[in-house]
Amino acid sequence: xxxxxxxxxxxxxxxxxxxxxxxxxxxxxxxxxxxxxxxxxxxxxxxxxxxxxxxxxxxxxxxxxxxxxxxxxxxxxxxxxxxxxxxxxxxxxxxxxxxxxxxxxxxxxxxxxxxxxxxxxxxxxxxxxxxxxxxxxxxxxxxxxxxxxxxxxxxxxxxxxxxxxxxxxxxxxxxxxxxxxxxxxxxxxxxxxxxxxxxxxxxxxxxxxxxxxxxxxxxxxxxxxxxxxxxxxxxxxxxxxxxxxxxxxxxxxxxxxxxxxxxxxxxxxxxxxxxxxxxxxxxxxxxxxxxxxxxxxxxxxxxxxxxxxxxxxxxxxxxxxxxxxxxxxxxxxxxxxxxxxxxxxxxxxxxxxxxxxxxx
Ligand SMILES: *Cc1c(COP(=O)(O)O)cnc(C)c1O
Numbered sequence: 001x002x003x004x005x006x007x008x009x010x011x012x013x014x015x016x017x018x019x020x021x022x023x024x025x026x027x028x029x030x031x032x033x034x035x036x037x038x039x040x041x042x043x044x045x046x047x048x049x050x051x052x053x054x055x056x057x058x059x060x061x062x063x064x065x066x067x068x069x070x071x072x073x074x075x076x077x078x079x080x081x082x083x084x085x086x087x088x089x090x091x092x093x094x095x096x097x098x099x100x101x102x103x104x105x106x107x108x109x110x111x112x113x114x115x116x117x118x119x120x121x122x123x124x125x126x127x128x129x130x131x132x133x134x135x136x137x138x139x140x141x142x143x144x145x146x147x148x149x150x151x152x153x154x155x156x157x158x159x160x161x162x163x164x165x166x167x168x169x170x171x172x173x174x175x176x177x178x179x180x181x182x183x184x185x186x187x188x189x190x191x192x193x194x195x196x197x198x199x200x201x202x203x204x205x206x207x208x209x210x211x212x213x214x215x216x217x218x219x220x221x222x223x224x225x226x227x228x229x230x231x232x233x234x235x236x237x238x239x240x241x242x243x244x245x246x247x248x249x250x251x252x253x254x255x256x257x258x259x260x261x262x263x264x265x266x267x268x269x270x271x272x273x274x275x276x277x278x279x280x281x282x283x284x285x286x287x288x289x290x291x292x293x294x295x296x297x298x299x300x301x302x303x304x305x306x307x308x309x310x311x312x313x314x315x316x317x318x319x320x321x322x323x324x325x326x327x328x329x330x331x332x333x334x335x336x337x338x339x340x341x342x343x344x345x346x347x348x349x350x351x352x353x354x355x356x357x358x359x360x
Pocket of ligand 1: 037158159200213
């Protein structure tokens, strides 16, 4: 399936498998809130959320109001929770589109208090990002109760910051204990959404709250590069490009900007029309590889803005138009992340908007 210059194929069957395998491993059959922020981690939020809705998912989380409105306009009907900051000037939209806002702090609650939006208080249990101070349980309780008539309060949530690391188990358990103390203090309110677990937490922790926020594992990537994914969970995204030109290079010639690669043998080099403006990390210059006809082809020279060159000396019969795999379920975004010193999340979120997504 040749889709042009540089494109992504997303396998919905694999997302479904990932979701079902994960769901079945959850303690006490906790329901899942699908985290589709950042354009569903680069997979396309409208398409992914609509697909998940067809599987029965009714709760969604996003990072900002633009994402939330886009999903609502595309026909997502259930809860849409914004996990982060929304400026005051957008509050009318939250009301118009029935969107739930995270309340980041008492100060933020005061800022938006003229708008009776659906809201959930964030509780900071140790990440020190957003939320009421979870070390002060009475303070959390007081603040939550103070805004019962101000907002339509639908819940509270917190976020685990090291649930992907078994060595941090004690810290994670403390986070959960703090959160449960806060939720116990407002039990009489019967708020419907109480949640702290993320992808990693859902698999490595006791059941807590009444919902799991599932992000990275749904897309088939690891919360941490050393995390072992359950059997059958695989990357659903394949990034492809093509060979745009093939040429011979002689000993002593150099390749690309800055002449960072010198041929020490006769080489066959292929040019590929994908570069860092597509989100293909320039850190992979002289470092990473792509797959052509199932064989590795090393990147030679610097990755350019829109193109890169690879060594195909050992790959037989490479020609213009041949399909190239930049990443797939075998050579994953996590593998690539390890090479460049980041996490798979950043690699998939970084695939540019100019790279079209196709759904198979
Ligand atoms: C991104 C995010 C998640 C999802 O995390 P994963 O590790 O991708 O499962 C859950 N909750 C919050 C608050 C987040 O910001």
